[in-house]
Amino acid sequence: MKNILVTGGAGFIGANFVHYWLNKYDSDKVIVLDALTYAGNLANLEPVQGNSNFVFVQGDICDQELVEKLIQEHGIDTVVHFAAESHVDRSITGPDAFIETNILGTYSLIKAVKKCWIDEPKERGDDIIEHRFHHVSTDEVYGTLSPTDPAFKEDTAYAPNSPYSASKAASDHLVRAYHHTYGLNVTTSNCSNNYGPYHFPEKLIPLVITNILHNKSLPIYGNGMQIRDWLYVEDHAYGIDLVLNKGRVGENYNIGGNNEWANINIVKEVCKLVENEFANSTELSARFPEALAAINSDTESLITYVKDRPGHDRRYAIDATKTRDELGYEPKESFETGISKTVAWYLNNESWWQAVMDGSYQDWVEKQYS
Ligand code: NAD
Ligand code: DAU
Numbered sequence: 001m002k003n004i005l006v007t008g009g010a011g012f013i014g015a016n017f018v019h020y021w022l023n024k025y026d027s028d029k030v031i032v033l034d035a036l037t038y039a040g041n042l043a044n045l046e047p048v049q050g051n052s053n054f055v056f057v058q059g060d061i062c063d064q065e066l067v068e069k070l071i072q073e074h075g076i077d078t079v080v081h082f083a084a085e086s087h088v089d090r091s092i093t094g095p096d097a098f099i100e101t102n103i104l105g106t107y108s109l110i111k112a113v114k115k116c117w118i119d120e121p122k123e124r125g126d127d128i129i130e131h132r133f134h135h136v137s138t139d140e141v142y143g144t145l146s147p148t149d150p151a152f153k154e155d156t157a158y159a160p161n162s163p164y165s166a167s168k169a170a171s172d173h174l175v176r177a178y179h180h181t182y183g184l185n186v187t188t189s190n191c192s193n194n195y196g197p198y199h200f201p202e203k204l205i206p207l208v209i210t211n212i213l214h215n216k217s218l219p220i221y222g223n224g225m226q227i228r229d230w231l232y233v234e235d236h237a238y239g240i241d242l243v244l245n246k247g248r249v250g251e252n253y254n255i256g257g258n259n260e261w262a263n264i265n266i267v268k269e270v271c272k273l274v275e276n277e278f279a280n281s282t283e284l285s286a287r288f289p290e291a292l293a294a295i296n297s298d299t300e301s302l303i304t305y306v307k308d309r310p311g312h313d314r315r316y317a318i319d320a321t322k323t324r325d326e327l328g329y330e331p332k333e334s335f336e337t338g339i340s341k342t343v344a345w346y347l348n349n350e351s352w353w354q355a356v357m358d359g360s361y362q363d364w365v366e367k368q369y370s
Contacts, residue, residue, distance in 0.1 A: 003029045005076045007061050007109065008083030010034035012199050013136070013233055015044035017080065020237035022048050029053045031074050033067070034083065035060045038360050043352055044198045061105040067112035079113055080134045080240060081106065084168070087202055088140070089368055091164035092310055102167035103174070106135070110178045118182060128183075134244055135175040135188040139229070139256070140165035142190070144313035147227065151317035154190070154252045161311050172252075179250045187247045189240055191255040192318045196233035196338065197345040201353055202364060204263065205230075205339075208270045209346045210353055212299060215290045218271075219369055222308030224264030227315040231257035232338035235331040242327040253327065256318025259335045264303075271299035273343045284347060306369065 004021065008014040009032030018030055030048075034040045036058055048054045055074070059066045061083045070076060083105060085091065085098045110133065117131040142152040143159030158173075160166040178184040199206045208218050239255035247253055261269075278284050278295050285292055294302050323329040333341075346353060 001027050001029075002078045003075045004031070004078045004080060005067075005070060005074070006030055006032050007079065007081045008034055008040070010036060010040035010042060010044055010056070011082060011086070012039070012044070012196075013194055013236055014082035015041075015198050016196060016233045017082065017237040017240065018045060018054070019047055020234055020241070022051055022054060024241070026053070029055070029074065031055045031057060031070060031076065033057050033059055033061065033070060037085075038364075039086065039200050041198075041356060043355065061101065062108045064108045064112045067109060068116055071112065071116040076116075077130060078132045078134070078244065079109070080136065080244070081109060082136045084136075085164070087200075088162050088164045089202070089309060090364075091162055091167070093367065095163035095167075098163050098167040102164075103170045106171035107174055110175060110184065114178060114182055114184055118184065131185055132244060132249070133175065133178075133184055133186045134240060135172065135186060136240070137172050137188050137190045137252075138165065138168050139190050139192045139254070139316045139318050140313065141169040141172060142316075145315040145317055147315060149315070149317075151256075151319035152190075152254065153319045154254055154322055161313055176250075185249045187243050187249060188252045189243050189255050190252060190318075191236050191239065192229035192231050192257055192316060194233045194236050195230050196342050197349070198352070199233070199342075201357060201361070205266070205270060205342065206346060206353070208267050209274065209343060210357065212271065212274050212294065212302060213288045213291045213346075215294055216302070217304040218267055218302045219304055219306045220264055220267060221306060222312060224267070224305065225262050226312060227260050227262050227317070228266075229256050229258070229260050229317050230266070230335065231255065231259065231331060232333035232335075232342075235333055238332060239323065239329055242323070242329050246327045248326075253323045253329075254318045254320045255323055255329065256320045257331055257335070258318075258320070260315075260317055267303060268300055269339065270343065271302075273340060274347075275299050277343060277347055287350070
């Protein structure tokens with residue numbers, strides 16, 4: 001039985017992880033600590049709100065005192081650290097928040113866990129507490145690949161190219177150093193692009209789905225030939241589960257989907273799937289009348305090539321051989337089923353995305369795409 005502190009549990013992946021965990025391990029206690037930034041949303045946790053093993057705390061990972069209090073109060077023995085500023089484009093227009101949360105926030109968090117799990121027991125003459133700090137990182141820390149380069153492995157040298165990936169790389173190094181210097185039991189996972197329910201609509205896949213429904217253009221940065229490796233979000237939660245339960249302390253594990261797509265092709269695929277859903281349902285036509293003009297002629301006509309992202313990484317690809325061989329990890333969801341479920345989820349959860357596309361989201365869209 002674990003008492004887990006999940007930071008950033010009201011965000012996209014954190015919330016999916018909480019659903020996964022409470023569903024699978026129904027005796028574990030899950031405490032979510034989330035600052036509820038623009039990307040955090042209590043509605044993402046609505047399915048677990050009635051669960052007596054679930055507690056939500058609104059707060060900042062930079063608040064060391066609060067984190068220490070939560071660790072003591074709930075007997076936390078495991079931290080799964082998702083909280084971060086996560087959008088590359090926002091890191092280009094405003095890097096400060098990324099330095100604050102991703103670097104200083106992670107630093108504050110590991111200081112708190114070291115104090116509670118190692119220093120205080122030692123001072124009392126007790127054994128150090130059996131613990132695990134799992135750090136959720138990204139494939140972006142490895143930099144960029146050409147179309148023919150071999151995929152990133154765990155020992156690929158770090159070469160982050162955006163303020164976002166640089167801030168994640170810095171936090172990865174701090175976590176590693178706290179293991180080597182102070183004996184903190186850490187693991188880190190470096191995952192590729194996730195997709196699925198509760199994905200904030202500033203990111204490519206949900207942006208495309210919601211823009212189609214509003215008959216808005218589908219912005220493709222540059223020539224659209226950049227490649228990402230897409231993984232269904234529940235398979236990320238499954239990967240972290242295996243790392244927590246079977247992974248070796250002090251190790252990094254790559255998690256990927258073996259599923260590389262050029263941006264332009266994935267956008268065309270989403271257009272096709274939305275068209276199919278409308279073809280099979282008269283109810284959708286009644287609910288989204290704005291979308292019909294494009295869908296009834298050619299949804300791809302909404303595709304618009306726009307100015308490229310500065311420093312845009314050409315390709316990410318994950319070699320997850322180590323995670324497969326050591327932990328037995330394979331994604332469970334095929335891309336075909338995962339992307340169909342995702343499109344269907346957005347079509348069936350209009351109230352969720354309408355609520356998040358409010359004032360501050362509109363300000364972002366205006367600033368980024370006008
Ligand atoms: P997200 O932006 O959807 O959610 C981030 C969450 O962190 C939000 O709920 C936000 O309120 C919270 N948060 C931000 N600053 C905080 C602070 N100072 N204190 C407490 N909470 C704070 O992000 P996501 O896409 O769910 O990503 C989660 C983690 O996974 C991040 O660490 C990200 O780097 C990593 N990751 C993401 C992907 C991806 O494809 N989205 C892939 C690999 C790794
Ligand atoms: O690789 C893992 C990373 O994946 C995570 O660490 C990040 O937190 C997550 O946001 C994601 O980063 P990307 O930059 O790859 O995701 P995004 O959805 O923003 O963009 C995917 C690709 O689509 C990227 O090549 C940029 C392009 N794109 C994106 C947007 C928002 C467009 O062409 N047009 C757009 O409007």
